[in-house]
Amino acid sequence: MKLIYSEASPYARKARAAAIETGLADSIETEAINPWEDPAGYRDLNPVGKVPALIRDDGPPLYQSNIVCEYFDAHGTTKIYPDPGPPRWTAMRQLAAADGILDASVHERMEMMFHEGDAASQTFIDRQELSVDQALDQLEAEAGDLDGPVTIGQVAGACALGYRDFRFADNDWRDGRPNLTAWFAEFSKRPSIENTRPDA
Ligand SMILES: N[C@@H](CCC(=O)N[C@@H](CS)C(=O)NCC(=O)O)C(=O)O
Numbered sequence: 001m002k003l004i005y006s007e008a009s010p011y012a013r014k015a016r017a018a019a020i021e022t023g024l025a026d027s028i029e030t031e032a033i034n035p036w037e038d039p040a041g042y043r044d045l046n047p048v049g050k051v052p053a054l055i056r057d058d059g060p061p062l063y064q065s066n067i068v069c070e071y072f073d074a075h076g077t078t079k080i081y082p083d084p085g086p087p088r089w090t091a092m093r094q095l096a097a098a099d100g101i102l103d104a105s106v107h108e109r110m111e112m113m114f115h116e117g118d119a120a121s122q123t124f125i126d127r128q129e130l131s132v133d134q135a136l137d138q139l140e141a142e143a144g145d146l147d148g149p150v151t152i153g154q155v156a157g158a159c160a161l162g163y164r165d166f167r168f169a170d171n172d173w174r175d176g177r178p179n180l181t182a183w184f185a186e187f188s189k190r191p192s193i194e195n196t197r198p199d200a
Pocket of ligand 1: 008009010011035036048049050051052063064065066106
């Protein structure tokens with residue numbers, strides 16, 4: 001199988017990190033693209049033109065990072081999606097917060113890059129920042145839940161925090177969030193996070 005990604009995409013990073021955590025990295029080819037250039041044929045793999053996408057051997061391509069991660073979980077040697085029960089819902093809650101941070105951060109960046117007219121909408125940007133702050137506060141308040149066996153919630157959380165460092169370094173999410181700061185410092189030592197850093 002082959003994972004199509006871009007170096008800078010935090011969603012693709014989540015999939016790349018999940019491939020490592022599930023023990024599949026050595027059996028996956030990778031190809032870096034720039035989705036914004038709409039490479040020829042790419043929309044045949046992913047009609048919405050985003051990364052990541054997974055070309056697999058047992059069916060048509062999969063796209064959307066969480067679906068790619070679930071596919072890896074189903075085929076890997078190490079599970080990162082707990083079975084239904086409290087640990088799963090904890091991981092899913094962390095995943096929702098992390099994806100919320102990513103979605104709001106990416107929307108904010110797009111507003112700054114692609115707006116037409118004189119200025120980006122400050123109202124829209126403030127709304128995205130509010131979502132980021134509140135989701136970060138949730139992760140900080142529940143940082144104790146980030147300990148324990150590796151789950152998709154932790155992987156996604158690390159990718160979201162890493163994206164804030166990568167694109168929003170002047171607004172340090174660590175301020176007032178000591179528990180999340182300590183957790184991220186430790187979790188970032190994992191090869192799945194260290195080896196997928198966008199600036200690595
Ligand atoms: N919800 C999607 C989001 C993927 C996404 O937005 N990827 C961005 C890169 S960070 C992209 O490919 N953008 C190109 C575009 O929007 O056309 C996922 O989880 O895979």
